[in-house]
Amino acid sequence: MKLTAKASIQIQKPVSEVFEAIIDPKHLTQYFISKSSGKMAEGWELIWEFGDFPGEFPVQIKEVKTPEFISFVWDEGTLVKIKLEELSDKTTVVRITEGEKDLTEENLEWLVGNTFGWGNFLDCLKAYLEYGIQLRKGAFEYLNSQT
Numbered sequence: 001m002k003l004t005a006k007a008s009i010q011i012q013k014p015v016s017e018v019f020e021a022i023i024d025p026k027h028l029t030q031y032f033i034s035k036s037s038g039k040m041a042e043g044w045e046l047i048w049e050f051g052d053f054p055g056e057f058p059v060q061i062k063e064v065k066t067p068e069f070i071s072f073v074w075d076e077g078t079l080v081k082i083k084l085e086e087l088s089d090k091t092t093v094v095r096i097t098e099g100e101k102d103l104t105e106e107n108l109e110w111l112v113g114n115t116f117g118w119g120n121f122l123d124c125l126k127a128y129l130e131y132g133i134q135l136r137k138g139a140f141e142y143l144n145s146q147t
Contacts, residue, residue, distance in 0.1 A: 011093075022040070031134060041064060062079065096122065
């Protein structure tokens with residue numbers, strides 16, 4: 001059995017606007033990361049930083065098809081795929097998958113954590129695009145105080 005983290009949501013914005021919010025650090029830093037070394041482009045390696053998690057995270061961009069698909073690797077051995085579909089009412093469905101991993105105790109923990117993480121990413125993206133709200137700000141500060 002293979003494990004794949006999955007999450008999806010419908011956003012009340014056109015696909016081109018949602019796509020730009022995902023690939024452009026001008027937007028991405030408003031709801032997900034604190035810093036990026038550049039805009040997502042096929043074949044590039046970027047460095048992402050999260051204000052609420054220490055360290056730099058390399059992100060290898062594998063494929064970018066404007067405005068419907070993005071894929072990248074940031075966790076060795078797993079590919080993230082983001083598919084965007086514009087509906088007839090000009091809203092966008094965003095579907096994210098990450099995986100696959102073999103069924104092990106450690107990978108079950110990965111599945112739960114990454115499924116939650118991608119759900120959080122989508123919630124934050126929706127709040128940012130539709131309402132200008134930064135849901136992530138301060139959301140994980142409690143983790144830094146735990147020992």
